[in-house]
Amino acid sequence: MSHVKVELKKEDVAKIKEICKTFHNNPGELINVLHKAQSFFGYLPAEVQEIVAVELNIPVAKVYGVVTFYSFFTMLPKGQHPISICTGTACYVRGAEKVLDEFKRILNVSVGETTPDGKFSLGCLRCVGACGLAPVVMVGEKVYGRVSPDGVKDILKEYE
Amino acid sequence: MHMLVCGGTGCRASASDAIVETLNSELAAKGMENEVQVIMTGCFGFCEKGPIVKILPDNTFYTQVTPADSAEIVAEHIVKGRKVNRLLYTDPENKEHISDSKHMGFYKKQLRIALRNCGVINPENVEEYIARDGYQAIGKVFEMGAQATIEQMKKSGLRGRGGGGFPTGLKWEIASKNHADQKYVVCNADEGDPGAFMDRSILEGDPHSVIEAMTINGFCIGATKGLVYIRAEYPLAIKRLQIAIDQAREYGLLGKDILGSGFDFDIELRYGAGAFVCGEETALIHSMEGERGEPTVKPPFPAESGYLGKPTNVNNVETFANIPVIILKGAEWFSAIGSEKSKGTKVFALAGKINNVGLIEVPMGTTLREVIYEIGGGIKNGKKFKAVQTGGPSGGCLTEKHLDTPIDYDNLLAVGSMMGSGGMIVMDEDDCMVSVAKFYLEFTVEESCGKCSPCRIGNKRLHELLERITKGEGTMEDLDRLRNLSHVIKDSSLCGLGQTSPNPVLSTLDNFYDEYVAHVTERKCPAGQCKSLMQYVIDQEACVGCTACARNCPVNAIAGDRKKPHVIDTSICIKCGACIEKCKFNAISIQ
Known part of the structure; x- marks a missing residue:
């Protein structure tokens, strides 16, 4: 996993400490702490994990172990508009792979990467539960249903 | 009069929020906002035809409604009492409009027990749940006592709906017999099977039934704390569940001395973070403790040593949703439904190459054929049925010869698949x-x-x-x-x-x-799906040189002069299929 070096500001450090405190610095609440921290920072760089480890009094290795175990947590910043293609079974049999290929081709990035301008990041997710609309694509919080490879350009156009 | 608008994740993605808004403003414009109430409910199940708007008391079922249709529905149906025919469901066979969902093929064979309130009540209002006999079961349980309730659960024959199929009553009995200063009830809402969304729909459409059942469970095994382990990817379900918990506390249905019984019980949420293995109960418990979600060897079972080392009973959302009804209507009523060893109903998420994608609930023992052809309306685009995959990544692909198998835990296992959590993906001849x-x-x-x-x-x-x-x-x-x-x-x-x-x-x-x-x-893919095994070829006789394919090829792999046959350079071709779609002369084929 490539490493992004970040320098945390004083108030960021204070924010992480505050999050840990709302969970009583309880190591059993590690996952909840990470959820809160990620929703605040957008991702969980090593520097954030180090502070969480100190605050909860557990090894950094344990925090890193949890962060890398769960697919919801990410150590890389996402694009301004994160794109997720549902690759659940229902979407798969209705052609999600072709839609994904089209996004890869137009944006010229692979799954898990962000465009150089930081605008779009491309990812896959397993089932949003809108199988009636398969194949489904999410851009940020917005859900697009019955997407065809032809429709990919139009979706991207909305964010230009 | 009531207008029910589906507020499930699928329909909300198709702007059902905006439909509620426009319906309300249209009603206000006609001065009818006090006579007609617009309610956002949980999932109706018929996702293929969503967003759905249902009008009570006449049960009119409008399909694929857009915000722009709101004005017409209000002006015609509400004001003049005339149905908007173009928005009604059309029977695929006789092309007649059907206005009452009861008469639609999709609903006829269904029996909704776990989904009884989904698409019927406003999930964000506890009083609507109470009006549908909600929180009566817990009162009855307090009168019956824990032991008698566990007996009822055992007699009902209810088995775990998360996939394992372990008898629920027995699980409760084991947990009740282990003594400890603290015990826990856990609701497994970590629905990880891609293509299954029943647990989410229940939590979004009827969260109180799960809260009530967890309280019953707590009383029976002697636990005062409940935890719901829910996927962080389900923001709407989390929101509605939290609202429901807050309302239940406010009404004295959670907290200290519930309904004057002297029994204390409260529920907290724990978030999953995207790991399929956390559906396994020991992995789930480790995840709740803030660890990596890795399973451990059983025994000890969670009923002995679970969350924080204390006796813990883990049940799935759908299992819990069945419980209040079983308590109210009795074990005999429930065990009369279903097959010999699998009682009651099962919810399935029907998806894939099928006409009626949606969430369905049928009695155990219904055949795959009934589900796919009568409820599901057959295969999309008139293609040929090839396989149905049940049980998600843990299940198997069944074929034509299995279609008359009655669905239950044991039958599916016997033919090499499994019930799983209830995903059912239909595939046609084009799937490899x-x-x-x-x-x-x-x-x-x-x-x-x-x-x-x-x-x-x-x-x-x-x-x-x-x-x-x-x-x-x-x-x-x-x-x-x-x-x-x-x-x-x-x-x-x-x-x-x-x-x-x-x-x-x-x-x-x-x-x-x-x-x-x-x-x-033969190095061939009969379904034409495996890219490495196919080549796109232009038939030199059939090609008229219209250049449509060359213009649409994203990688410029097609060359040729106007009005002359074109050729595909297979070394550049990425096999995306764009040329086949654009060719009007059927000149391009896959070999």
């Missing part, structure tokens, strides 16, 4: 079964927690073998290797994930062996 098996293995490889080697290494090797076969590099020995390795993984893995992950491979090998052989010996 080797690719489907590879797709599921890709999922398993990604989701294997890595703790035990048969699952961590074995599934990776299975995936590599399948990859070779779909590239046309497989041998007949590889097919035997696939089968042997599958059995080793099943027999030696630590938890349910590895013990079932080779099922998609074994069932496709059993049912579609010829297709595997075609990939290996």
Whole structure:
């Protein structure tokens, strides 16, 4: 996993400490702490994990172990508009792979990467539960249903 | 008068929020806002035709409504009492409009127990749940006592709906007999099977039924704390569940001394973070403790040593949703529904190449044929049925010859699949079964927690073998290797994930062996899905040189002069299929 070096500001450090405190610095609440921290920072760089480890009094290795175990947590910043293609079974049999290929081709990035301008990041997710609309694509919080490879350009156009 | 608008995730993605807004403003414009109430409910189930608006008391069921239709519905239906025919469901056979959902093929064979309130009540209002006999079961349980309630649960024959099918009453009894200063009730809402969304729909549409059932469970086993382990990817379900918990506390239905019984019980949420293996109960418990979600050897079972080492009872959302009704209507009523060893109903998420995608609930013992053809309305675009995959990544692919199998836990196991959480994906003649098996293995490889080697290494090797076969590099020995390795993984893995992950491979090998052989010996994919095994070719006779294909090729692999036959450079072609779609002369084929 490539490493992004970040320098945390004083108030960021204070924010992480505050999050840990709302969970009583309880190591059993590690996952909840990470959820809160990620929703605040957008991702969980090593520097954030180090502070969480100190605050909860557990090894950094344990925090890193949890962060890398769960697919919801990410150590890389996402694009301004994160794109997720549902690759659940229902979407798969209705052609999600072709839609994904089209996004890869137009944006010229692979799954898990962000465009150089930081605008779009491309990812896959397993089932949003809108199988009636398969194949489904999410851009940020917005859900697009019955997407065809032809429709990919139009979706991207909305964010230009 | 009431107007019910579906507020499930699927319909909200198709702007059902905006429909509620425009309906309200149209009603206000006509001065009828006090006579007609617009309510956002949980999922109606008929996702294919969403967004759905249902009007009570006449039960009119409008399909595929857009915000722009609101004005017409209000002006015609509400003001003049005339139905808007163009928005009614059309029977695919006789092309007649059907206005009452009761008469639609999709609903006729269904029996909704777990989904009884979904699409009927406003999930954000506890009083609507109470009006539908909500929180009466817990009162009855306080009168009956814990022991008698557990007896009822055992007699009902209810089995775990998360996939394992363990008898719920028995699970409760074991947990009740273990003594400890603190016990826990856990609701498993970590719905990880891609293509199954019943638990989410229940939590979004009827959260109080789960809260009530967890309280009943707590009273029976002597637990005062409940935890719901829910996927962080379900923001709407989390929001509605939290609202429901707050309301239940406010009404004295959670907290200290519930309904004056002296029994204390409260519920907290714990968020999952995206790991399929956390559906396994020991992995789930570790995840709730803030650890990596890795399973451990059973015994000890959670009923003995679970969350924080205390006796814990884990049940799934759908299992819980059945419980209040069983208590109210009695074990005899429930056990009269279903098949001999599987009682009651099961919710299935019907998806894939089928006409009526949606969430359905049928009595156990209904056949696959009834589900696919009568409820599901048959295969999309008139194609031929090929397979139905039940049980998600742990299940198997069943074929034509299994269609008359009555669905229950034991029958599905006997034919090499499983009930699982209830995903049901239908595939047609265009789906390559080797690719489907590879797709599921890709999922398993990604989701294997890595703790035990048969699952961590074995599934990776299975995936590599399948990859070779779909590239046309497989041998007949590889097919035997696939089968042997599958059995080793099943027999030696630590938890349910590895013990079932080779099922998609074994069932496709059993049912579609010829297709595997075609990939290996003829280097051909009969369904035309495996990219490495196909080539796009332009028929020089049929091509008129219209240039449509060349203009639409994203990688400029097609060359040729106007009005002259074109040629595809196969070394550049990415096999995306854009040219076939654009060709009006059927001159391009896959070989």
